[in-house]
Amino acid sequence: MSLPCRLFTHQVICTRSVFIEMSTRLGNRRHRESLDLADRTCCVRHCRRVIKSAKSYFQFQGSTAIVTVIFLHSRIMAAQTKKQSMYEGSEVQIFQLYLQHSDEHAEILRFLLKCLPKEFKRIATDKSNLAVLGVGSGGGELDVQMLSILQSVCPTLPISADVVEGSTELVANFKALVAKTDNLEKIPFTWHVMLSEDYKKQVKDVKKYDFIHMIQMIYYVDNLTETIKFYHSCLNKNGRLMIIVGAAGGSYDILWKAYSKELCNETITPYRSSGDILASVKTLGLKYEEHCSSYTLDITECFDPNSETGQRLLCFMTATDDFSRSFTPQIRADMLNFLRTKCSTEKEGKVYFNVCLGYIFVHA
Structure with a gap:
């Protein structure tokens, strides 16, 4: 024009x-x-x-x-x-950058290697086969590790795996990872390329599972208590529903609750921590166990407006497409100051964001 x-x-x-x-x-x-x-x-x-x-x-x-x-x-x-499927295109790239820059998957895996073997032994008691469901599994990086642990604990039991994931790009990554991971060719996979809410609506004959895991995805469901109730109803005898989420009182919890008006919109509404999960679990009267772990994330580059890595980290941490254009200059400045002074520790010129994770095992 x-x-x-x-x-x-x-x-x-x-x-x-x-x-x-x-x-x-x-x-x-x-x-x-x-x-x-x-x-x-x-x-x-x-x-x-x-x-x-x-x-x-x-x-x-x-x-x-x-x-x-x-x-x-x-x-x-x-x-x-996008509320439940936020990883397509550039968002996948931002997600992958976050994983490469942080120790999140390594920290979760450390916990799983310590905790899951004994859980799997309990789950496998008197079972002739085992069924696993991953909800919001992403690219499957942790799923393949958990399935490998399960194979090592129960080498004689047939294992099947179902995956519910809304991102077609991440499902493709998951399938590629399965193809190159030893021994997983023995496990039949069923892929449900859809959101958790759609899975709940579309599944007619509810399949029972021995182990269901929901890792860093519970933020995106519509109704927290109903979601936990549904997946709990999908558990077999001795089964476990494992939910991993940001811990109550952790830096993510502090940040998102302090800036709920600015951050809680179409993607995450509202932010949920392990405290919110436990409240729903208690409301349902379910038996559970709670664990936690922590690590730090170097966010020094987030304070350099010319750093592409820093800006992408901020996009992921705030669930925005473009942090620099999503808020007013004053809100951005206040948020960055809050990140530095309320959510992080500084050491030798570096700024480390304090990440706490909550692991909740809900019993069948």
Whole structure:
């Protein structure tokens, strides 16, 4: 579109997935104020209202301004499903960078190697075969480790594995990992490429499992208590439901609760810690065991605005597509200061984010 001089282009990010671009020749300051109002709109449900208001405003003014609105319908559909499947395309890259930069999987694996063998021995008592369900398994990095542990503990028992994962890209990564992992060719896999909520709705004859794990995915379900109730109902005798999540009082819990208004939107609503999981488990009257572990994440680069790694880490930690453009400059500055002073420790010029994980084993 060709316009005379004094072209003003304003890009508005709504729910970080829907983009509205308004291009107008500025006649007076009120045009800018109208667009700034749109800029503060951060929910999908308001997008149509923003567009309608913008159009009405310029029509009412009788202005010769030209308003171009680009509304990406596919983006809004993606935003509606993103709540439980947030890893596609660039998001997978950000997720993989986080895993490479952090010790999260290594820390979880250390715990699993120590704890799972005895759990698997209990689970396998009087069993002729074992069925495992992974919910939100991602690329399967931890799943293949757990299945290998299970094979070593129960070498004579047939094992089957079901996987519920909404990301097609991560499922493809999982399948590739299975293909190159020793002994897993003996395990038949059933792939459910869908969200947890869809699995709950679509499954007709509920299959029973001996071990169900939900690792860092419980944040994305609609109803926490109902989700735990459903998967608990899928357990066989002596079965275990293992939920791994950020620990109550940990730095993620502190950050997300301090900035719940800014962070809890279409992706995570609300943030849930191990304390919230335990509250639901107790409400259901279920028997459980709780464990915890911790590690630190070097986030020094997050304070360098020119560091791509730092910006991507911030995107993952705040569940945003673009941290630098998702908040006002003041909120970004406050959040970074909060990360440094309330959630981290500094040592030898480095800033280390304190990560605490909660492991909850719910008994059948």
